[in-house]
Amino acid sequence: MEKYEKLEKVGEGTYGKVYKAHDKATGQLVALKKTRLEMDEEGIPPTALREVSILQLLSQSIYIVRLLCVEHVEKNGKPILYLVFEFLDTDLKKFIDSYRKGPSARPLPPNVIKSFMYQLCKGVAHCHKHSVLHRDLKPQNLLVDKEKGILKIADLGLGRSFTLPMKSYTHEIVTLWYRAPEVLLGATHYSTGVDMWSVGCIFAEMVRRQALFPGDSELQQLLHIFRLLGTPSEKEWPGVTTLKDWHVYPQWTPQNLARAVPALNEDGVDLLSRMLQFDPAERISAKDAMAHPYFDSLDKSQF
Structure with missing residues (x-):
């Protein structure tokens, strides 16, 4: 890893620490994601290799963070895998917060929301086309290039292969907010459909500048959802009462979704409602979402 100079630690992903670094040969800024591997006799586990190959495949889309290369090193006899990604300076959570806090607090421009949503749907459609959930x-897993106005999906699928001991605090709680x-x-x-539910929650959060369903436990999360969308029954979601963790819940009637996102136009509310259908089979796909009238005013030739 002499090729790179670590500049600062910028976070911890699902599977390891993330560093901002620069390539000494080119001066290019990169993100180094470091993970220790439990090695077997054959070397790198095949699951890790599979995930890397999936990531390389998905990196062909501009809306997925690009994997530049993979470095395998040994330190004190312990194998470490470094994934070298392109570096982006912020994520969607920080981007939303920059509009939410301080004296210059203001709504995100509708054209920015529309552009980011289209790019997100395009990136998710690319993943789903390659059978990757x-x-x-x-928002923390969506990186933003502010200068170019580009949004990219990050932390893609590696949680399934690189399992590290997870801390059981904010990561778990925050992730709950977008869980189907x-x-x-x-x-x-x-x-x-699990990804499309999350896309809907992210859509609403960009409009509101705060989470749509900010639960602090799985039960609280469900109650937040049911209060707004109504308590589901077998009629609108066949099979719901047979799910493992189904209980008898308070009976709420659906609220007007437009009230939760007052700054969103009629087409936007319609698209959001299609993403937040209870029955996963009824949720709009990423590909179909891109053709929704909400995006008709967008110049799609630039994407």
């Missing part, structure tokens, strides 16, 4: 979409109801209710088989 992200499963942890949230079928996962909260204990479904073991789920599909692309």
